[in-house]
Amino acid sequence: MRRMAAFGRLLSLALSLAMTLAACQRETGPDPLQLTGKLFVFNYRLAYATYMITLDRTKPVPDGSTVTAEFENPAGGEPLVLTRKLFPQLEKVVLESPDITCVKKARPYRVTIRVNGPDGAVLQTLETTVTSDADQSILPAEPLVIGPAYEKNPRVFRNGNAPEHFEMAKCPADLSR
Known part of the structure; x- marks a missing residue:
């Protein structure tokens, strides 16, 4: 009977330890952000277009971390850069570029996203493309x-x-034609 009780305690301890270790495992990998959406937004009423990128936080980041996105400029020239602070309590990150012009249908445009720690060290880099329909x-x-009242x-x-x-x-670029 003592052997069964000792075996039961040992089995219980082993299962408890296994569950604790399993809870520490991350299925999403080591990166703190996961890309969940990418598109162009065309605001007909206000006559502008922007990139919009959405990310989910999969791992905590140190307080003071930032995310920087570099969007290919469809009009040419230097990439458009956007930097935002990452807040620990927010699970989702939305990055919207400054207004853009010259978006062409079916052409992929590059976007590079960097997550930086408070010391400036790069914690993650994501590269993707966004294609407009x-x-x-x-x-x-x-x-x-x-x-503000959306007057005509x-x-x-x-x-x-x-x-x-x-x-x-x-x-x-098309105006010269």
């Missing part, structure tokens, strides 16, 4: 509304009337 030409050339833009709605045809956005 629409061209920038779907946007109007000017915002349809202005101001008088340059578009002359005398309060809707135009018969909206001028559509053009890439500055």
Whole structure:
């Protein structure tokens, strides 16, 4: 009987230890952020486009950590850079680029994301591409509304009337043609 009790205690201890060790294992790997979404946002009403990247936090990061995204500039030139502080209590991270122009349909654009610790050390690097299913030409050339109350833009709605045809956005590189 004593052997059974000792065996039971030993088995209980082994199972408890195994469960504790299993709880420490991470299925998501060592990276603190996981890419969950990427797209272009075309805001027709305000006549702008942006990149939007979403990430889930899979591992805690040190307080004071930041995330930096470098977005390929569809108009050419230097990449557009965005840096945000990572807050420990937020599980999701949303990165939206500054306004962009010249987005072409079906063309992949590069995005590089770096997670930096408070000391500036790189904790993670993600590289991806974002491809649009629409061209920038779907946007109007000017915002349809202005101001905090979304009033009609008088340059578009002359005398309060809707135009018969909206001028559509053009890439500055296309204006020379």
